Structures are given as C-alpha cells and as structure tokens.
Amino acid sequence: MSLPTDRKYAASHEWILPEGDLLVVGITDPAQEQLGDLVFVGDVNVGARLAAGQTAGVVESVKAASDIYAPVAGEIVAFNDSLQDDPAQINSAPYTAWIFKIKPDNAADTGALLDAAGYQAVVDAG
Template sequence: MNIPNDRRYASTHEWIKAEGDLMLVGISDPAQEQLGDLVFVGDVKVGGKLTAGAVAGVVESVKAASDIHAPVSGEILAFNDALNDTPDLINEDPYGTWIFKIKPDQMSDADKLLDASSYEAIAQD
C-alpha cells in the first residue's frame, strides 16, 4: 500500500499537503483502488467556503460515486481543470494529482489529521 509521509490524511480517504499558504487536496491510493477507473471528478465550487468534513465535490467511477470532503475548513481557490478531460489521472498518480486547492482558515488544522501510519491502519480495514 502506497501512503506517502509528506502529507496528512482524513479518515474519509482524502489527503492534504501544504503548498505555501494553500493546501492541495486529493484522494488516497487505497480510495482510488476501491473506486476503480474514474470517469468523472468535479462539482467543486471554486470560491466556496467549507467547514472541515463538508462535501467539497464528487468522484465517480464505473463502480460507484463518492463524495470528496474538505479535510480542513477554508475557501476553495482552485479546481484541477485537467481532471475535466482526464479524471483517470488520479488512478495513474493519486498522490501527484490534486483535485482542489484550499486556503485553510488555520494551517495548523492539518495537524489534527492522520499521519501516514495512522491512515494506513484504517485504510486496511
């Protein structure tokens, strides 16, 4: 199972990684594996303010649809437009492909999320 140590994880299978004063958000390798081949990623509202745990968008595969949650509270500043035409980028590189960028209300909120080893323990269940 591929779970990098350079980011934090939500129990809902999103990862978050700092990039300056913003955070990149994507879904984990175990999550994309469970979903299968992605056919749609979207419904992300750029400019929207969300609280941690709120639905930020959706990913759909040939098997299922799943909500993407905001790992921290903040404002969504960007959606990865490349996913409009090639949602399977997430299948190919789940940790190199972000879904949205969020400006967190508090950068330290990410510290409350799971580290890689804690996430790995729940991802195996």
C-alpha cells in the same frame, strides 16, 4: 502499499499537501482503488467556504460515486481543470493528481489529521 510521508490524511481518504499558505487536496490510492476507473471528477465550487468534513466535490467511477470532503475549514481557491478531460489521472498517479486547493481558515487544523501510519491503520481496519 507505501504511503507518502510528506502529507497528512483524512480518515475519509483525502490527502493534503501544504503548498505555501494553501493545502493541495487529492484522494488516496486505497480510495481510487476501491472506486475503480474514474470517469468524472468535479462539482468543486471555487470560492466556496466549507467547514471541515463538508462535501467539496465528487468523484465517479464505473462502479460508484463518492463525495470528496474538505479536510479542514477554508475556502476552495482552485480546481484541477485537467481532470475534466482526464479523470483517470487519479487512477494512475493518485498522489500527484490533485483535485482542489483550499486556503485553510486555520493552518493548525491540519494537526488533527492523520500521518501516514495513522491513515494506514484506518485502511487496515477496513
């Protein structure tokens, strides 16, 4: 597995990619692989203010449901509405199909997240 090196990762399997003063958030390939075919992505509340690690939404597959967490503290400013009709986008393109965008309270908080090698070590450790 080759992880994109242009983003940061949370140990809880979210990725973040800076976009101006926002952070685009999705779930990683290992996460979607573990879940299997996704049938629902949602419960993301645009306008919600979250602390780092708070539940931001949910993904459900035929096998399981899993919370999606805010990788940093901030305000959710967008949800990828196309996932409501086609949640499988995440299965086919996990690093392109984003779930939500968050405006961080402090952009420097991303420094506490993992780089690709650090996240790979988390995945390898199981």
